[in-house]
Amino acid sequence: MSQCQALLLSSSNCHGYSMLEFAKEEICNLLEKNNIEDLLFVPYAQKNYDEYTKKIKEVIDPWGFSVTGLHTYAEPVEAVYDAQAIFIGGGNTFMLLNTLYSQNLVSVIRERVLEGKLVYIGSSAGTNVATKSIHTTNDMPIIYPPSFEAIGLVPFNINPHYIDKSDNETHKGETRDQRIGEYMEMPHAKSVLGLKEGSMLHVDGGSLVLKGVAGAVLFQKGGKKTEYSAGDNVSFLLEE
Numbered sequence: 001m002s003q004c005q006a007l008l009l010s011s012s013n014c015h016g017y018s019m020l021e022f023a024k025e026e027i028c029n030l031l032e033k034n035n036i037e038d039l040l041f042v043p044y045a046q047k048n049y050d051e052y053t054k055k056i057k058e059v060i061d062p063w064g065f066s067v068t069g070l071h072t073y074a075e076p077v078e079a080v081y082d083a084q085a086i087f088i089g090g091g092n093t094f095m096l097l098n099t100l101y102s103q104n105l106v107s108v109i110r111e112r113v114l115e116g117k118l119v120y121i122g123s124s125a126g127t128n129v130a131t132k133s134i135h136t137t138n139d140m141p142i143i144y145p146p147s148f149e150a151i152g153l154v155p156f157n158i159n160p161h162y163i164d165k166s167d168n169e170t171h172k173g174e175t176r177d178q179r180i181g182e183y184m185e186m187p188h189a190k191s192v193l194g195l196k197e198g199s200m201l202h203v204d205g206g207s208l209v210l211k212g213v214a215g216a217v218l219f220q221k222g223g224k225k226t227e228y229s230a231g232d233n234v235s236f237l238l239e240e
Contacts, residue, residue, distance in 0.1 A: 003116025
């Protein structure tokens with residue numbers, strides 16, 4: 001059985017909270033439970049690595065942990081092997097996955113996390129790349145990674161920032177549900193967990209539990225759509 005320890009956030013920001021504030025308790029609990037003091041931050045989803053790392057460091061360091069950017073290491077693979085915990089931030093999912101592949105990090109991260117040797121925290125794009133594939137990202141394909149297959153810590157897909165309708169009632173364009181529905185019609189499609197803002201998925205070995213201040217929506221083959229609330233157990237998704 002997988003020894004995976006992960007926290008997959010819909011985003012770093014949630015209305016009514018400062019950056020990562022809504023997830024502070026869960027992040028701290030996860031790191032403290034595993035006796036972790038140092039967090040390796042992966043800024044590859046954005047262009048300015050230094051600025052992005054600084055922003056995350058200013059939030060998390062005061063919580064009692066030390067954040068260091070992966071980009072500051074000459075050998076990223078060695079840095080990941082030496083790390084106890086990794087946080088992959090949000091931005092553009094295609095750029096993020098492309099860089100992870102170019103640095104030969106996809107299989108390394110998968111191996112270390114599934115063996116229980118590396119705690120994984122992801123936000124937005126960082127959550128997308130933790131799943132089966134990035135087919136259900138909301139981002140524009142600004143670059144083409146070698147594959148859409150991702151790290152695969154869970155055998156299904158996630159749609160971060162999920163919203164079931166537009167705030168603008170006059171909007172006549174495609175809804176998120178329609179876009180996910182198009183993916184579900186593909187023969188390679190897996191179930192999709194739409195994480196609402198303020199929602200996160202806690203992966204603890206064979207257990208999956210929704211956490212945070214919002215719920216999620218699960219899309220399955222045949223057009224089935226199910227609502228879940230924070231606190232609900234969705235471990236059955238590991239049987240995908």
